[in-house]
Amino acid sequence: MNVIPVGPINPIFKEPIRIKLIVEGEIVIGAEIEMGYVHRGIERIMEGKHYLKGIHLAERVCGICSYIHTQTFVECIEKVSNIEVPDKAKYLRIIATELERIHSHLIAVAVYGMAIEHETFGIWCLNIREKVMDLLETIAGNRINMGFNVVGGVRQDITREILESIYNTLDTLEEDVEDILEIFRKGPLISLRSKGIGVIGYKEVMKTRAVGPVARASALPESDWRLRHPTYKELGFKPVWAEEGDNYARTLVRLKEILTSIELLRRALEFYEESTGMVRKKVDIKGGSGEWRNEAHRGEVTYKISITDGGIIKRILIRTPTVMNLSAYKYMLKTCPTVSDAVATYISIDPCISCTERSIYLVDRRTGDVKPYSK
Amino acid sequence: MASSLWYLYVLTKKKFIKRFLQAKTEKKYILPPKRFRKIPPTVEYPERCISCGACESSCPSFAIKMIFFQDHNKKLPKIDVGACIGCGNCVESCPSKVLEIGNLKEETLSLPWNVPKYKNYIIDEELCVNCGSCRTVCPVHAIDYDKNTHKIDTNKCIGCERCVEACPVVDAIRIYDEKVLKEKFDLCFRIKFSRVLKEEERSEVISETPRIVKSLCINCENCVDVCLGSINLENYKVVSCVKCGSCIEVCPTGAMRIGEVSRVPKIRDKCYIIEEDKCIGCRICYRACNVNAIDICCDTRLPYINPEKCVRCGVCYKECPVEAISLTDMENSLKLYRVRKARDNFEAMVIKDLDEISKKYAQLKGDLLEFSQKEVEKTLSKIVNEKIIKQDDSDATRDDTC
Ligand code: SF4
Numbered sequence: 126m127n128v129i130p131v132g133p134i135n136p137i138f139k140e141p142i143r144i145k146l147i148v149e150g151e152i153v154i155g156a157e158i159e160m161g162y163v164h165r166g167i168e169r170i171m172e173g174k175h176y177l178k179g180i181h182l183a184e185r186v187c188g189i190c191s192y193i194h195t196q197t198f199v200e201c202i203e204k205v206s207n208i209e210v211p212d213k214a215k216y217l218r219i220i221a222t223e224l225e226r227i228h229s230h231l232i233a234v235a236v237y238g239m240a241i242e243h244e245t246f247g248i249w250c251l252n253i254r255e256k257v258m259d260l261l262e263t264i265a266g267n268r269i270n271m272g273f274n275v276v277g278g279v280r281q282d283i284t285r286e287i288l289e290s291i292y293n294t295l296d297t298l299e300e301d302v303e304d305i306l307e308i309f310r311k312g313p314l315i316s317l318r319s320k321g322i323g324v325i326g327y328k329e330v331m332k333t334r335a336v337g338p339v340a341r342a343s344a345l346p347e348s349d350w351r352l353r354h355p356t357y358k359e360l361g362f363k364p365v366w367a368e369e370g371d372n373y374a375r376t377l378v379r380l381k382e383i384l385t386s387i388e389l390l391r392r393a394l395e396f397y398e399e400s401t402g403m404v405r406k407k408v409d410i411k412g413g414s415g416e417w418r419n420e421a422h423r424g425e426v427t428y429k430i431s432i433t434d435g436g437i438i439k440r441i442l443i444r445t446p447t448v449m450n451l452s453a454y455k456y457m458l459k460t461c462p463t464v465s466d467a468v469a470t471y472i473s474i475d476p477c478i479s480c481t482e483r484s485i486y487l488v489d490r491r492t493g494d495v496k497p498y499s500k
Numbered sequence: 501m502a503s504s505l506w507y508l509y510v511l512t513k514k515k516f517i518k519r520f521l522q523a524k525t526e527k528k529y530i531l532p533p534k535r536f537r538k539i540p541p542t543v544e545y546p547e548r549c550i551s552c553g554a555c556e557s558s559c560p561s562f563a564i565k566m567i568f569f570q571d572h573n574k575k576l577p578k579i580d581v582g583a584c585i586g587c588g589n590c591v592e593s594c595p596s597k598v599l600e601i602g603n604l605k606e607e608t609l610s611l612p613w614n615v616p617k618y619k620n621y622i623i624d625e626e627l628c629v630n631c632g633s634c635r636t637v638c639p640v641h642a643i644d645y646d647k648n649t650h651k652i653d654t655n656k657c658i659g660c661e662r663c664v665e666a667c668p669v670v671d672a673i674r675i676y677d678e679k680v681l682k683e684k685f686d687l688c689f690r691i692k693f694s695r696v697l698k699e700e701e702r703s704e705v706i707s708e709t710p711r712i713v714k715s716l717c718i719n720c721e722n723c724v725d726v727c728l729g730s731i732n733l734e735n736y737k738v739v740s741c742v743k744c745g746s747c748i749e750v751c752p753t754g755a756m757r758i759g760e761v762s763r764v765p766k767i768r769d770k771c772y773i774i775e776e777d778k779c780i781g782c783r784i785c786y787r788a789c790n791v792n793a794i795d796i797c798c799d800t801r802l803p804y805i806n807p808e809k810c811v812r813c814g815v816c817y818k819e820c821p822v823e824a825i826s827l828t829d830m831e832n833s834l835k836l837y838r839v840r841k842a843r844d845n846f847e848a849m850v851i852k853d854l855d856e857i858s859k860k861y862a863q864l865k866g867d868l869l870e871f872s873q874k875e876v877e878k879t880l881s882k883i884v885n886e887k888i889i890k891q892d893d894s895d896a897t898r899d900d901t902c
Binding site (some may be wrong): 133266407 | 502503506510560561585586587588589615620654656678679681682685686689717718719720721722730
């Protein structure tokens with residue numbers, strides 16, 4: 126029995142994390158995961174700050190799915206102080222989220238392609254992603270950290286030309302994604318490297334509370350929180366799911382979700398065109414505390430907020446999906462024949478480490494004192 | 501090998517060949533998108549800037565600094581290009597619409613905006629004298645008067661601190677910033693935490709049940725969190741109290757309070773006086789004064805100001821129709837007040853004495869009259885009785901003799 130350390134800095138990882146693979150020859154038996162390389166204490170920074178600064182900070186929790194964090198944060202505050210959002214803003218939010226979901230999934234698939242040594246496939250995905258990023262830029266002004274959401278609506282409206290350019294891009298995007306899906310389905314290398322590898326069953330998913338595409342690939346369609354979101358209910362959303370629970374199924378779910386996102390986008394754009402009025406409302410923040418969940422691109426995101434009158438954040442608690450998915454990773458390792466498969470499996474859960482590590486508590490071993498770490 | 505097969509597969513597809521032959525860059529990729537932002541924001545009309553610093557306090561990335569410019573003779577925002585994240589907060593918070601950032605300004609011109617501030621302002625209703633100075637100086641009309649007290653609208657306030665400068669009473673407008681809030685939230689968390697661990701036992705620390713100042717409360721619920729009794733924040737009432745004093749410790753704005761508070765004026769070397777030769781005795785000032793600092797003289801029936809109670813808010817000065825009120829040195833006004841007060845006291849004493857004497861005199865007079873009348877009646881009846889008896893006796897003897 127040997128231990129192979131992977132990371133914290135490794136070309137295959139998007140972010141620093143340390144995985145100690147326990148191997149017997151080439152066969153992987155287990156793994157130990159070590160975190161704590163990129164903690165930033167973002168929840169502590171938010172405490173005592175005005176909620177508008179909180180939005181900018183929430184946006185920086187994750188580097189890829191920045192928008193959904195602001196949306197969850199904002200919707201949580203809206204729930205606490207009972208604020209109704211104008212219709213236009215609701216659909217604009219959906220449009221931005223779904224566009225972001227498409228680009229996040231494309232990155233995930235691209236990185237998975239890289240991990241199984243199919244670089245071309247990866248680069249194709251990234252090429253398609255560029256179109257989505259351009260759309261996001263025309264809508265919100267920035268590519269990643271958009272600063273688009275505010276409590277009571279969104280920051281700005283979109284114009285006729287932007288609407289048309291979204292429609293046009295969606296058409297080409299659908300074609301491209303279908304191409305990718307075809308290649309993914311028929312490519313011999315891809316199915317050889319991913320079918321039957323990293324399998325996680327329904328029961329193990331329930332045990333580890335894995336969320337997002339990981340759970341949906343193991344026959345758990347109700348894990349999608351979009352089913353419980355009021356605006357998605359209006360749009361008639363149906364989740365995508367698979368039964369196999371292996372790397373192949375997870376990536377397939379992601380690719381298929383891009384297609385559902387495109388459908389949702391078309392519907393949201395129609396609804397948007399029908400709605401009238403402002404995109405942003407004057408708000409009056411009342412104190413209180415509450416909780417809100419949303420389906421981020423990797424799974425469920427939870428925000429718990431306690432806020433004062435006038436909108437100063439008293440305490441905030443964020444839970445991101447990767448924590449649970451990482452614990453599911455340990456079960457997946459049982460069906461990884463080689464070390465490189467273990468790495469590919471790790472990539473297939475689409476981990477986001479800087480999302481996961483936000484605050485740190487110091488425990489003094491001698492006295493047992495627990496205190497939050499800041500600075 | 502497998503991937504080269506797939507290259508071939510894709511390269512020989514009809515769609516790919518068509519695209520390859522007709523390849524050209526689309527026009528929209530050459531032109532920058534129309535909504536491309538100008539980052540960072542620029543100061544468009546420096547002469548219109550009121551140097552309020554709203555942009556500085558609204559910037560989440562600390563990219564703006566107010567710096568004194570010689571040629572404009574005032575402070576103007578200087579924007580750090582490297583630190584700017586292009587969020588547009590400054591543009592939207594600027595009350596005089598001086599800043600410019602691409603065409604973002606056009607689109608958000610009429611929209612409401614809540615400004616994140618480093619410092620928050622809140623009016624203490626127990627100290628406020630309702631003079632309205634803050635309301636008049638506020639550049640964005642964020643302060644309102646609702647029958648009982650003045651209130652700052654947190655959403656409108658841009659944090660320019662002019663109201664604090666204008667307010668005549670020390671600490672009547674409270675300032676709290678993120679640092680204070682964070683410390684208090686921390687403290688609250690620690691107290692709660694140690695309570696869970698059962699480390700801390702607090703005995704009675706304060707002497708009475710604290711009250712909640714309604715206008716200072718920001719509903720942060722820190723007090724509710726640490727309270728061992730119970731607090732009803734909806735009605736701003738402490739329902740039951742064990743006098744542990746934790747709530748006063750953790751309240752970030754000082755809304756939990758025990759004991760009396762006294763108003764301390766900021767200007768202590770000067771005070772208003774009323775010039776008696778100009779005063780027409782209309783007593784508008786007496787009615788306008790919110791702190792009962794004006795008394796009416798017994799002798800002349802003209803008002804005068806008590807410098808110890810006066811908070812120098814200037815309401816009487818503004819209201820007086822004949823400009824009989826002016827500002828002088830504290831010493832003079834105090835001297836004047838003492839002289840008048842002494843005279844007033846003396847006058848009051850004399851009047852009181854006179855009153856008493858006259859009362860006594862009247863009473864005595866009445867008593868005397870009554871007494872004398874009684875005496876007279878008594879003697880009269882005595883005389884009458886004696887005479888009748890004597891006459892009776894003499895009559896009898898006369899009868900006997902007859
Ligand atoms: S308002 Fe002026 S004139 Fe009227 S009583 Fe007061 S000091 Fe005299």
